[in-house]
Amino acid sequence: xxxxxxxxxxxxxxxxxxxxxxxxxxxxxxxxxxxxxxxxxxxxxxxxxxxxxxxxxxxxxxxxxxxxxxxxxxxxxxxxxxxxxxxxxxxxxxxxxxxxxxxxxxxxxxxxxxxxxxxxxxxxxxxxx
Numbered sequence: 390x391x392x393x394x395x396x397x398x399x400x401x402x403x404x405x406x407x408x409x410x411x412x413x414x415x416x417x418x419x420x421x422x423x424x425x426x427x428x429x430x431x432x433x434x435x436x437x438x439x440x441x442x443x444x445x446x447x448x449x450x451x452x453x454x455x456x457x458x459x460x461x462x463x464x465x466x467x468x469x470x471x472x473x474x475x476x477x478x479x480x481x482x483x484x485x486x487x488x489x490x491x492x493x494x495x496x497x498x499x500x501x502x503x504x505x506x507x508x509x510x511x512x513x514x515x516x517x518x
């Protein structure tokens with residue numbers, strides 16, 4: 390009985406450990422999408438967070454975008470995303486894929502100058518400062 394109580398207390402204590410602080414500040418540049426490195430020098434996809442206003446903006450490779458986000462522990466969700474509507478035939482598919490990956494809940498992890506956004510434990514977007 391004492392062993393079970395001790396195990397339960399350890400489990401509760403471990404569950405109460407503070408989670409690692411997620412640092413979103415700064416300007417991020419996309420380096421990988423769906424496991425593939427972005428190697429097209431003409432495409433620069435960026436992401437910037439306004440952590441005071443909970444706003445996000447950046448460049449999707451062609452169009453500027455903007456919106457809001459919520460962060461609960463390390464769960465990140467974008468909302469009210471809008472973008473300019475310029476046509477860029479050579480990179481429209483890349484930008485469309487990027488915007489689709491921003492949709493839904495993402496698990497975020499930041500270390501030093503790297504930000505990973507995951508869906509179902511798979512890194513779908515990797516950014517660097």
